[in-house]
Amino acid sequence: KKRGPGKVGIIVAVVTLAAVLALIIGLLVWHFHCKSDLKSQKIYTGSLRITNQVFVDAYENSDSAEFKELANQVMAQVRTKFKLICFGSVIAYYESEFAVPAGQEAAVDQAVNTSMRFTQHAKSSAEKIITSPGFPDKPYAPDSFVQWQLRGDPGHVLKLSFDTFNLEENCSNDFVRVYDSLVAVDKHLMEEECGFYSPSNPLTFISSRNVMLVTLVTNKEENFPGFRAQLACGGKLSGTSGSFKSPNFPSYYPPNKTCQWDIEVPDGKYIKLRFPKFMVSTGSLNHCSEDYVQIVGKSTLCGQQPANTMVTVNSNKMTVVFKSDSSQVDRGFNATYEVFEPTDPCPDKFQCDNKRCVNPSLRCDGWNDCGDSTDERNCKCDASMIQCRNGFCKPMFWRCDGVNDCGDDTDELNCGCKSGEFQCKNNQCVSEKLKCDGNRDCKDGSDEDGCSRDMCKDSTFMCSNGKCITKPNPMCDGQDDCGDGSDESNCNCGKKAYTKSRIVGGQDADVSEFPWQVSLHVKNTPHVCGASIISEQWLVTAAHCVQDDAKIKYSQPGTWEAYLGLHTQKEKPKSTKRLIKQIIPHKNYNSYTYDNDIALMELDSPVTFSETIRPICLPAATDVYPAGETVTISGWGATREGGGGATVLQKANVRIINSTVCDELMSGQITSRMTCAGVLSGGVDACQGDSGGPMSIFSNERMYLAGVVSWGDGCARRNKPGIYTNVPKFRAWIKEKTGV
Template sequence: MDPMDGGMRYTPGSSDKDWDTAVTFLPASDNKKLEKKRGPGKVGIVVGLVILAAVLALIIGLLVWHFHFRKDLKLQKIYTGSLRITNQVFVDAYENPDSTEFKDLANQVMDQLKSMYSESPEMSKYYITSRVQAFSEGSVIAYYESEFAVPVGKDAAVDRAVSSLSEMYSNKIRRVQQGPLVFDHVVSSALDTRLFSKARTSTRFAQHARSSAEEIVKSPGFPDQPYTPNSFVQWQLRGDPGHVLKLSFDTFNLEKNCSNDFVRVYDSLVAMDKYLMAEKCGFYSPSNPLTFISSRNVMLVTFVTNEEENFPGFRARVTQISRESPEIACGGKLSGSSGIFTSPNFPSYYPASTTCQWDIEVPDGKFIKLKFPKFMVSTGSPNCPEDNVQIVGKSTLCGQQPANTMVPVNSNKVTVVFKSDSSQVDRGFSATYEVFEPSDPCPDQFQCDNKRCVSLSVRCDGWNDCGDSTDEKNCKCDASMIQCRNGFCKPMFWRCDSVNDCGDDTDELNCGCKIGEFKCKNDQCVSEKLKCDGNPDCKDGSDEEGCTRGDICQASTFACSNGKCITKLKPMCDGQDDCGDNSDESNCDCGKKAYSKSRIVGGQEADVGEFPWQVSLHVKNTAHVCGASVISDRWLVTAAHCVQDDAKIKYAQPGTWEAYLGLHRQKEKQLATKRYLKQIIPHPYYNAYTYDNDIALMELDLPVTFSATIQTICLPAATDVFPAGETVTISGWGATREGGAGAPVLQKANVRVINGTVCNELMGGQITSRMTCAGILTGGVDACQGDSGGPMSLFTNDRMFLAGVVSWGDGCARRNKPGIYTNVPKFRAWIKEKTGV
């Protein structure tokens, strides 16, 4: 609430009758006293001079303070660092900060640091104190914090001086009162100011992982309550000598903004940016977990929160791994005609300070083709000075490369070297190698300019199979193809569909409408049956003009509850009250993925909670049969063809079904919420032969409680349309290939809405206005058996809307055979009538 609304306020133009009767105005005894005086008088002049003098004194004081005294203002600067003591041997007592051995060596290190700082004018004047945080093996590494009080404007000079310590004190001997310390490898840098705010509660833990057990690291209060505000927590993690540490987050759910709440993981025992492996916030799914491996037997985890927006938090397991373990081994000699190699710990984060070398040799007379299906290697600049993959004699790769990046090597030998520096790790890469004939790099295939090999059958078929369009250049088209003026060939069924497929409009020239078609004002042709059907099939909406609908809004507008019609495209849930009564912003608590990501062929596994409205429908005591979508705490939307009886099973009976909400893996039904059905309502005009009106509603026997993995999807408005080319998402547990078995884990894929005229021609005239076509016409991505009833969702206004219901198709993922989906906006009124949603 606005603070001004919290108390009494004046309302202009009010006529409060109590005011007239309750207030008495006293008459003035002398009217002259009410007249305005002509001058300020002597007293006024004196008061004015005093005020002027005070203002001038204040200004002068501020200027003097700014230019003279302000130089005394000091900033608290904390620098963290480490140094290696080469003439000491690590003992177990150094792990305990309360031990005599720890304190004695810590005092020597602090004296040493004071001596080091005294030799630099930029540091000696401002140095206050140092604190040793920990020791570790190697011979002995000391981790410390040093505090300085630095005048404003001098902090940059001190930063440079501290950073130069590694050069000043490399392999030098310094003697202190307690005895000589021989040290080298000094590293120091300024501590992130977010890590030492006095407003935060600070907590430290020290844990040592042993071979026989795992240590647990979790945010304060987890899992019983959200993490605490304004807190700073550190975990110093150790392993035995000869081991490294593995940190695996099985739950990670923080605020999305890393400026507020975040976790930092260091390859060190003190928070130095030089050893910062990663800073993370938001949500990471257990199916795609965060896993880090240290380069040594130490690791530091820090957790910082601000005063608001507290989330469930995190839990992680800490284990130690032998340096000889195959889990982190990399490099070696590879031979044979093909093979695979990956960065350490792939697909999780590779360790810092790592070097791997693979020497690949194939039979004499052959050349090598390297391919990187996935490539994510951290980099700070284009020339790859930090982490990189070097193909010796060819090229150096870093950053995020396109899938299946290919590098041909005109030799039967090649060396590949992967290097990571001490900070900022990433998920790494997977790579394959195979041989090819020097004279024939693509046997029985077409070689693209980008060196990719594609089937000869896709040459000049209208599809960009190469990725650089070289398979479609310089083509001579046959009679079944459109010959574009720019040399491309395109399928004939794309002619005159109002989409510039050629790129030079050749396919849209000299177009006239066929018998039974309506010509739009923009010269687009649509079926006469679509005129005045309440849906703007013409892109300019001209097929809906002149249609008698009384006071009902035109189909190209949104009908508000107050009767107002909105012409704005997709006004629902966009955060703006376009109607004036907020009806376009009502019922918007939906379509939000709880977390930071039909018949699905060619897709990939979804993250846990990525589609919290997805439902798995099972016939009781059997496996998954169909999908559905949650639209309220009691109602689901599915396909009508899923609930049609057959000779063996009464699919139309509610008692046949059980619904699993919040399910991710089919084998983990015990983790999901199970509900039985109260009633099933298939659309009364469903046609089992044509699949027209293929939609049904299911009412649950008991309402569900919404959670991170169970949420509603937004329902579109009756007037919403999905233009050709719009990206939509399909999801489900159906078969991952035609004729194959169902997927054990929820799958997802992005497809595009296909032009209705093109789709109708491809599908033999079977498409009605109550159907939407979507897919990838090149094939390879589609819905399949078992996904029926599931959602085709559209992301708009920061929410997912139920654009369609998986209905039918001609096989799965076939070329030029899109998937067919029930057009949900056509049934919005029916859903409202039956469910009230």
């Protein structure tokens, strides 16, 4: 009979059984409890359409109040019920993310750090560029995931072109995907790309609507330069009206650019296209083969077109192509389109031959409102107008002013001068006070014939050798009229750094285009008045700028600071600042009539001339500016009557206006020391804040200070020109006070 197991064997068996039971229990607990805490990450994407909302740009920013308010409304709606929505104005794209397992935080942090998301809102007028992170300075990062969410305006599609594309050859490692959606859904995938594509054969994608998604995924090895892509200008436009413009307008468009806009309006309607501003370079060939705008099948435009140039097509579809080459660029254009009924192209308006529509009240008012003069043809004039023999009507105040306004001399026939006026040999009438004043106020100079006077009085140019020069504009014309060169000395003035071609109706000046322009500030305040540099230490401004009022002593030099070389008011620290040493207003300045409205300012220390700081040339006392001559005004004044000042220096071209006509328009307030200039049809003028600044004229390859901005009746009003101090009248005074 065998012996049973001893005590040791029993203990071993019990311990072994207990260990097995513990292991089984532990596995069961882990399986039913701990394992249930493991979570795998899931991401769901999709979209839903919101029917009762109109998209606004603020929805692009998830931190905006508008976005949050709409999101709360959507969340509340989804909690109560969910249904398929098929129509509407706002599409909401969403992603749902779930947490990752515990212990994997470091991996998640790394994934988050190499994940980036960008959003771009493409405009039809502006080129948007997207690049892989680091491009072109360094390769894209390893183990990264990058998204670009692209959106265009309603009614447009997106065109994305990769002019540089250089990724790893194997698409299982690094790749770019482009989706016809804002979410990465396979059914919207347009293409997956990797490898290299030549710039001469770029990758191009066109969306079916106004959204697109681009993703870049990279692995850990072999990183490459990456890519650059452009959201092209142009696109599809629809609806009954809309607008578009050249890239960067009103700044200069880029070279080598092509944009196309396809416009489609409802069936049965025609399209009217209007260009409020149009400045497209003609280049060196001076015709439309370099830069142009083509209305396909209709016309091609280039150069500087009149404001509101109009083109119509008898169709509900129009294609507009803009092209620039590699030579000169210009400001470009802005354009609007609208529909019209084929049977009534100008509802309640007069239709010009060029298809422009104008108010019927502008017909036969003496102004070329159409741009092609068709509103002024075959007119029957009332008693307040001149009836020209060629069928035009002209304002009565243009009669007998020495200018052939009718075009057939009707307005200059049978003219007799009024009391107090001198009749020139060409029948022009000028004030008796202008006879023998040294200026050719008559176009034929007959007001100066037979005058016995000292030819070297203040009104003429006297050479250093004592010789007197009577020819107009003898200074700096390249000819030694004096014989000692004194008329050609001091000619380092009036030169622009560039030759490109608060002003109402103007445009931004180029940097350093007017290096003599000065911005005058009362200390610690914004821009107050303008001024012009005439030497290293002297400025010319308006006397009315330096008149005291109840609060500020404008006449005191310590009140002012001058900024030279300034282009944008926000960049004052980059300009040259000077304080004022003394102020010399003209002793005969009349604060009621603004006669003799000129003053001099001496800087506390000289300035060094540079590309951004240069003097303007001073005219000779004999200089005369005939009616019709083009002059340029510049300043930071108000860009509309009653408006705020400009940030960027503005410029505009206006024309000298006959002094007799101007005196009648301004109710007899014009003196011989004033010059009138403007656009009598309105729209272009100096305004508040431009006072004291220059009215410059181009002569002998230089700019001369023809006038100082003085006064006016409002800003840019019709029949109300701007009034400027006539600088030639004060040439001797400037020389006396400054030595310049």
